[in-house]
Amino acid sequence: MAQPERDERLARAFLDLADTLTGGFYLIDFLHVLTDHVVNLLNVAAAGVVMIDAHGRLVDVTASTGSVHQLEQVQLDFDEGPCRDCCYQHESIGPMDLSGPAARERWPRFSQAARDAGFGTVAAVPLRLREESIGSLNLFHIHPDALDPASVRLGQALADAATIGILHQRLANDQAERVGQLQTALNSRIVIEQAKGYLVARLSISPEDAFARIRAHARAHQRSLTLLCEQVMQGSAGTELFAIPAAPRPDV
Amino acid sequence: MSTTASDLAALLAAASQSAQGLGALPPARCAAALALDGLTISLINHSGLELVWSDPADTPGIALDDLQYTLGEGPTLDAAHTGRPTIVPDLHAMPETRWPALLPALHDHPVRAVFALPLHLGVIRLGVLTGRRGTPGPLHRAQMTDALALAEAATVILLTPDGVHDIGSNDPLPLHRALIHQATGALSYRLGVSLTDALARLRAYAYTNDRPILDVAHDVIHHRLHLGSVFK
Structure with a gap:
């Protein structure tokens, strides 16, 4: 690739990886963008990504080719491999010769599978911001000892950009979700008051008695209080909620 | 400062x-x-x-x-x-x-x-x-x-x-206008109108009678105000 074209692609890659807040965001699509740029810009044969979920489990495998996708899955299934180690150790792994004794000893099943898929070298860099790792990026080459340090460094730079993009997006998502929860909580409070008032008027009871009745009904029918109150106001609540309170039986 | x-x-x-x-x-x-x-x-x-x-x-x-x-x-x-x-x-x-x-x-x-x-x-x-x-x-x-x-x-x-x-929850942030929402629900039943209309009439009554809306809502809920004819 000519230098000007490569520079332009590099700039494009960093822009793509930062641009997570406009339009729809799908993590899998975004990780494909990352692996595509990595393969285009670095001297590597293939790239894959493994993400860590909130509970520390490895999830969300993405890769530039089908065979690497399988290799990432192998790491999850056998709980061994450079991506897995990189996720848990929060630092880059390799490059390692896949037929060398170190790799064979450390990841017996993974290195066998990788060699079978035609790869000679592997490296992994973390998707990391300060202390937090959210996943790792695997780089594969077909020749042994073929991954040069410059490629690994650039891989780390792209992984850093992607991490910032993903964390921005997560933050924006969390906040949007909380705005929704706030609105829901407020609406819920209001509709409960409205339903109380409705029963007050319909049954000539006090607001406290109305609330007790609504709560008992919701509990007996295992329905959410808010949902029941919405049904009261829409006229679709069960009729027994409106049964006239029985007058106390006079003592004979 | x-x-x-x-x-x-x-x-x-x-x-x-x-x-x-x-x-x-x-x-x-x-x-x-x-x-x-x-x-x-x-x-x-x-x-x-x-x-x-x-x-x-x-x-x-x-x-x-x-x-x-x-x-x-x-x-x-x-x-x-x-x-x-x-x-x-x-x-x-x-x-x-x-x-x-x-x-x-x-x-x-x-x-x-x-x-x-x-x-x-x-x-x-x-x-x-x-x-x-x-x-x-x-x-x-x-x-x-x-x-x-x-x-x-x-x-x-x-x-x-x-x-x-x-x-x-009920405590640290109580809904100040809870009573107004109760009155809105009550009026929607008594007058047979939507919640939006019931609230509008409550507000209109408070405005035309120059009374605090919470006082009006209180009267509606505690049956001191039988609004039927007034609101129609």
Whole structure:
């Protein structure tokens, strides 16, 4: 690739990886963008990504080719491999010769599978911001000892950009979700008051008695209080909620 | 000014560490730190604004909010609708056409200056922080900076899980207009109209009879006001 074209692609890659807040965001699509740029810009044969979920489990495998996708899955299934180690150790792994004794000893099943898929070298860099790792990026080459340090460094730079993009997006998502929860909580409070008032008027009871009745009904029918109150106001609540309170039986 | 600013910083720090939502932020002390007479926060909801944060002793501030709710106009509502601060250094200097129903109603009110700042997250409008003062005059630059910082901090506190929780539970953030929503539900049954219409009639009655809307709502719920014919 000519230098000007490569520079332009590099700039494009960093822009793509930062641009997570406009339009729809799908993590899998975004990780494909990352692996595509990595393969285009670095001297590597293939790239894959493994993400860590909130509970520390490895999830969300993405890769530039089908065979690497399988290799990432192998790491999850056998709980061994450079991506897995990189996720848990929060630092880059390799490059390692896949037929060398170190790799064979450390990841017996993974290195066998990788060699079978035609790869000679592997490296992994973390998707990391300060202390937090959210996943790792695997780089594969077909020749042994073929991954040069410059490629690994650039891989780390792209992984850093992607991490910032993903964390921005997560933050924006969390906040949007909380705005929704706030609105829901407020609406819920209001509709409960409205339903109380409705029963007050319909049954000539006090607001406290109305609330007790609504709560008992919701509990007996295992329905959410808010949902029941919405049904009261829409006229679709069960009729027994409106049964006239029985007058106390006079003592004979 | 520097002492009040550090008061405010201490109040905000304490509230955000308490994990008790807005309930941990004392409105009267925040108002004092900003050299204002009162502060309220209302949240935007599809049926209007809900007053969720005020000092129970702040009668003029609560009355100002209720009046705006009844009349459907005022600086707090403007800030909610436009998403921009509405600064009124002197209510008496405003042309009556700006808020034709509210301004006459506020004439005998101990409120001269109102500062309404929107609470927002990006383009999402959440609510309004409203400050008031009994004397006319602008907000100084430092006061404005503090008021904006308070608005921002209140937004953050509201958006913590505890901020939501407090509104969902009954205690630290009681819904000031709960009784109005009860009365709306009651009227919708008695008059056989939608909730929107029931609320409109409640507001209209309060306005035409020159009574606080909460008093009217109380009478509706406690059967002292059989509104059938009055509202029709």
